[in-house]
Amino acid sequence: MSQCRTQRLIARLRPAGHPNGARANPPGPALRRNQGAWLLAAAAAAIGPHAGWLPIWVAALGLGLLAWRALLLWRGSRPPPGALLLTLALAVAAGVRAEFGHFFGREPGVALLVLLLGLKLLETRAARDIRAGVLLCLFLQLALFFEDQSLPVAALALAGSLLALGALVALTAPEGSEREHLRTAATLLAQGLPFMLVLFVLFPRIQGPLWGLPADAFSARTGLSDTMRPGSISALGQSDEIALRAAFTGPPPPPAQRYWRGPVLGRFDGREWHAEPATESAVPAYAPQGERIDYLLTIEPHRRRWLIALEHPAAAQPAVRYTSDLRALTAEPLRSRARFTLSAYPRTPVGMDESPVVLAAATALPTDSNPRSRQLASRLAAGARDDAEILERVLAELRALRLAYTLRPPLLGRHAADEFLFDSQRGFCEHFASAFAVLMRAAGVPTRIVTGYQGGEINPIDGHLVVRQSDAHAWAEVWLQGQGWLRVDPTALAAPERIDGGLAAALADAGELPLMLRADMAWLRGLRHRWEAVANLWNQHVLGYNPERQRELLARIGLGAGRTAQTLGVLAGAVALLFATLYAWSLRRPRLQDPLARTWERFCAKMADAGLARSPWQGPQAYAEELAARFPAQAGELHEICALYARLRYGPHAPEQDLRILQNRIASLRLK
Amino acid sequence: MPLHHANRLLEAASRIILGKERELRLALACLIARGHLLIEDVPGVGKTTLAHALARLMGLQFQRIQFTSDLLPADILGVSIFDRDTTAFRFHPGPVFAQLILADEINRATPKTQSALLEAMEERQVTTDGQTCALPEPFFVIATQNPAHQVGTFPLPESQLDRFLLRIRLGYPDPEAERALLMGEDRRGLLERQPAVIGPAELLEMQQAAQGLHVADALVAYVQALLAATRNSTELAGGLSPRAGLGLLSAARAWALLDGRDHVLPEDVQILFPHVAAHRLHLAGDGRPAPPATLVRLLQAVAVG
Numbered sequence A: 001m002s003q004c005r006t007q008r009l010i011a012r013l014r015p016a017g018h019p020n021g022a023r024a025n026p027p028g029p030a031l032r033r034n035q036g037a038w039l040l041a042a043a044a045a046a047i048g049p050h051a052g053w054l055p056i057w058v059a060a061l062g063l064g065l066l067a068w069r070a071l072l073l074w075r076g077s078r079p080p081p082g083a084l085l086l087t088l089a090l091a092v093a094a095g096v097r098a099e100f101g102h103f104f105g106r107e108p109g110v111a112l113l114v115l116l117l118g119l120k121l122l123e124t125r126a127a128r129d130i131r132a133g134v135l136l137c138l139f140l141q142l143a144l145f146f147e148d149q150s151l152p153v154a155a156l157a158l159a160g161s162l163l164a165l166g167a168l169v170a171l172t173a174p175e176g177s178e179r180e181h182l183r184t185a186a187t188l189l190a191q192g193l194p195f196m197l198v199l200f201v202l203f204p205r206i207q208g209p210l211w212g213l214p215a216d217a218f219s220a221r222t223g224l225s226d227t228m229r230p231g232s233i234s235a236l237g238q239s240d241e242i243a244l245r246a247a248f249t250g251p252p253p254p255p256a257q258r259y260w261r262g263p264v265l266g267r268f269d270g271r272e273w274h275a276e277p278a279t280e281s282a283v284p285a286y287a288p289q290g291e292r293i294d295y296l297l298t299i300e301p302h303r304r305r306w307l308i309a310l311e312h313p314a315a316a317q318p319a320v321r322y323t324s325d326l327r328a329l330t331a332e333p334l335r336s337r338a339r340f341t342l343s344a345y346p347r348t349p350v351g352m353d354e355s356p357v358v359l360a361a362a363t364a365l366p367t368d369s370n371p372r373s374r375q376l377a378s379r380l381a382a383g384a385r386d387d388a389e390i391l392e393r394v395l396a397e398l399r400a401l402r403l404a405y406t407l408r409p410p411l412l413g414r415h416a417a418d419e420f421l422f423d424s425q426r427g428f429c430e431h432f433a434s435a436f437a438v439l440m441r442a443a444g445v446p447t448r449i450v451t452g453y454q455g456g457e458i459n460p461i462d463g464h465l466v467v468r469q470s471d472a473h474a475w476a477e478v479w480l481q482g483q484g485w486l487r488v489d490p491t492a493l494a495a496p497e498r499i500d501g502g503l504a505a506a507l508a509d510a511g512e513l514p515l516m517l518r519a520d521m522a523w524l525r526g527l528r529h530r531w532e533a534v535a536n537l538w539n540q541h542v543l544g545y546n547p548e549r550q551r552e553l554l555a556r557i558g559l560g561a562g563r564t565a566q567t568l569g570v571l572a573g574a575v576a577l578l579f580a581t582l583y584a585w586s587l588r589r590p591r592l593q594d595p596l597a598r599t600w601e602r603f604c605a606k607m608a609d610a611g612l613a614r615s616p617w618q619g620p621q622a623y624a625e626e627l628a629a630r631f632p633a634q635a636g637e638l639h640e641i642c643a644l645y646a647r648l649r650y651g652p653h654a655p656e657q658d659l660r661i662l663q664n665r666i667a668s669l670r671l672k
Numbered sequence B: 001m002p003l004h005h006a007n008r009l010l011e012a013a014s015r016i017i018l019g020k021e022r023e024l025r026l027a028l029a030c031l032i033a034r035g036h037l038l039i040e041d042v043p044g045v046g047k048t049t050l051a052h053a054l055a056r057l058m059g060l061q062f063q064r065i066q067f068t069s070d071l072l073p074a075d076i077l078g079v080s081i082f083d084r085d086t087t088a089f090r091f092h093p094g095p096v097f098a099q100l101i102l103a104d105e106i107n108r109a110t111p112k113t114q115s116a117l118l119e120a121m122e123e124r125q126v127t128t129d130g131q132t133c134a135l136p137e138p139f140f141v142i143a144t145q146n147p148a149h150q151v152g153t154f155p156l157p158e159s160q161l162d163r164f165l166l167r168i169r170l171g172y173p174d175p176e177a178e179r180a181l182l183m184g185e186d187r188r189g190l191l192e193r194q195p196a197v198i199g200p201a202e203l204l205e206m207q208q209a210a211q212g213l214h215v216a217d218a219l220v221a222y223v224q225a226l227l228a229a230t231r232n233s234t235e236l237a238g239g240l241s242p243r244a245g246l247g248l249l250s251a252a253r254a255w256a257l258l259d260g261r262d263h264v265l266p267e268d269v270q271i272l273f274p275h276v277a278a279h280r281l282h283l284a285g286d287g288r289p290a291p292p293a294t295l296v297r298l299l300q301a302v303a304v305g
Helices: A003-013 A033-052 A056-075 A082-100 A106-122 A127-147 A151-172 A178-202 A356-361 A371-381 A387-400 A416-424 A429-442 A496-501 A519-543 A547-556 A564-587 A595-610 A620-630 A632-650 A656-668 B002-016 B021-032 B047-058 B073-077 B111-123 B175-183 B187-193 B200-211 B217-232 B242-258 B266-277 B292-301
Strands: A242-248 A259-268 A273-275 A293-299 A313-317 A321-323 A338-344 A447-454 A465-468 A472-480 A484-488 B036-040 B062-066 B078-083 B088-093 B100-104 B125-128 B131-134 B140-145 B164-168
Touching (some): A033 A056, A033 A106, A033 A127, A082 A106, A151 A519, A178 A547, A371 A387, A371 A416, A387 A429, A387 A472, A416 A429, A429 A447, A429 A472, A595 A620, A595 A632, A595 A656, A620 A632, A632 A656, A632 B217, B002 B021, B002 B047, B002 B187, B002 B200, B002 B242, B021 B036, B021 B047, B021 B164, B021 B200, B021 B242, B021 B266, B036 B047, B047 B100, B047 B140, B047 B187, B073 B078, B073 B111, B073 B125, B088 B131, B111 B125, B111 B140, B164 B242, B200 B242, B217 B266, B242 B266
Parallel strands (some): B036 B140, B036 B164, B062 B100, B100 B140
Antiparallel strands (some): A242 A293, A259 A273, A259 A447, A293 A338, A313 A338, A447 A472, A472 A484, B078 B088
């Protein structure tokens, strides 16, 4: 390498503002306008996404500091004095302390970082300040994952990192255009991706979130609860959030069979239904039999142990616990998304030999509530041969009452079942299930409420069944002698479409429906299907890659348990190999930028493959002569291609389409 | 049209000088590029005939100067003689005042005489006794030279050789051409009867057309790379001068014109390169003129862009 070129290279490697590389902090405004713009963009991309979950004043102040810096940059003014910045820094620290009460933990930490990034940018003068700013930006991108680990956030973090790298590139080579900076940053990012992949797959995983705040790591929401009070809410919140997903190995069960069992509410105090304590065991309280449905359940975290499974679950992997009221429980509260391989036996008879204590509790009814319902129940029960006949009569009566299904029922008072059955006659599943259970209990038949989800929607993109919070449902279970617990869904009496076709079919008035469920929003739902399929892939393969699955994967490639040293060796080897590959790539011949030159190279390569390579010193005409002598059948075409190239390369006018003609002729050239 | 003139000229010339189409074409290209031509060969292969034929066919005033060891500069340039009637010196122009000069066996004259001609060639004017006379337009010199190893020659110095755009060799005719030569009419007689095919106006037209030919950036880069290769070569004593580079480019233009193209290709440069470089480059070791093999190696070391 010549002396001159070496010096140029060194000049490129040396950061701007260090003409001799000796002084760390030269005086004067070293920050160029474009460098400042890059840094500001990177900082905005780092702070912006945090605005959603930071205290509003922190986000506003952080962005305000950026705006101030932008103004200074635009006007070319000097940074504010150090004393002012110091005062500001102390003030924001006090503010954060006041907001959170302490400095420790994730939220105050991120808030401090956001504010300090804004302040750091304000005092940015030299290259080292820019580097510190870029480092802060990158750390804030990482901090995004403390809050949310979804695909859009990953995309945001990637874009933010690209901008931060762009700021670094603009610092190192300030002469280039912005597009060049962006391209270099993108190349750097792309070169980092293989390393990220290797580390993701091979680096030893730690159970639970790294930052030691498991409760914060995953948001936990559920539409289910272990109490139920019909009539206490007048409009059911319709959340679109996904509760669980099921991938069936066979065809999915019909909608009327999709009952996902959650909390069982056995105790009624006249106004509210409560869950009763149940005993747990390692095996189900029933002998699974009949038709079997196998599926893979991915359940979203809800911080409870409820394993909301299709009725009636058995043979789960990993092992689950079963309760006496026929539910399944996980070993630990579900704090992160979890997967279970499950089988369901919908035709299994359950509770054949239910204990008398449970049955007695299932008929308990406070005497001071719902007098009209109790009266109706005793009239219906009079003269009935058995409980099955009472059930028939109660269902017939409910049918005759012509109750209406709505998501906006009127508020009910003290005797909710009475008011629903005889006055308002409008309600949703809770009203139906509760009123039915009150009637049955008053008639002396053991009955309880089961909550969970009903239905779900098949995503046409990946074929998975998606159950949302809006599919939350309540139904009833009746115990009959010789038949055990039988599922009875009183909602189906008033709105059978709710069970067969989901919420949208059950509601006549589309105005009541959430936006997503309306028919004219089909395209939006299609889009959502697509998005959810992608998000599911992300959840399953990226977020779902836990220590267990890492062990499985490593065992498959021969790096089983107890081989940590080998695993780390493979990791180091892979990283070294990647470095070597990138280094070799950096030494390769620079790619020709000129499309015409590339086209000609391609032609020459094609001819070289055919057996006659062009010598580097051969011009197009001379090469054409040689080619024509070698391939006489195509002599004319070869001459024309070479002449066309020569004209484009050396001729006075080179219209764009001629290049395309040349490319087409080269592409369609076949040598015999 | 310029191509048409050139073709008619070449056709007529090749009827007089048999079997030397390429050399004729090179000579014509040299004239179109406004350069002077050096023909180096043993006596009797038709150097003089070639020069004479070109002058005749283009309708140019022709002068032949036979260089000998006792030739003086004044014999070429002319002398000032005292005129008794006007009582003043009057300049009598020498043979150099013609449109096409054949300087025959230029290396037989002393360096002083040689340089008198060569300075005239360069400046296109003659200055004697403080008086300057412009040479006619167009003005070409075709010099012939015997190979240097022949007895009684004064090799031209490098600085003088640089003034010749191209150097060509005629060589012996191939058997067929030689047979036609031996059987046919005397060439001189043929030449006497040959009328001019074009005139100075047509020659000027060709020169202007050649100057207007397109030279792409890529070609300039190639020429530059070639020049750099001659300068960086360890085999050679020195590289080609910028004047040689300019000459190479204008000769390549003329060659492209004769080929009927409106742009110059690397091939044109490659064809002209040995003729432009051979008399200008010398080997690093013994100072001999660069042999053709060296020039070919140089060409093959430079990639066409």
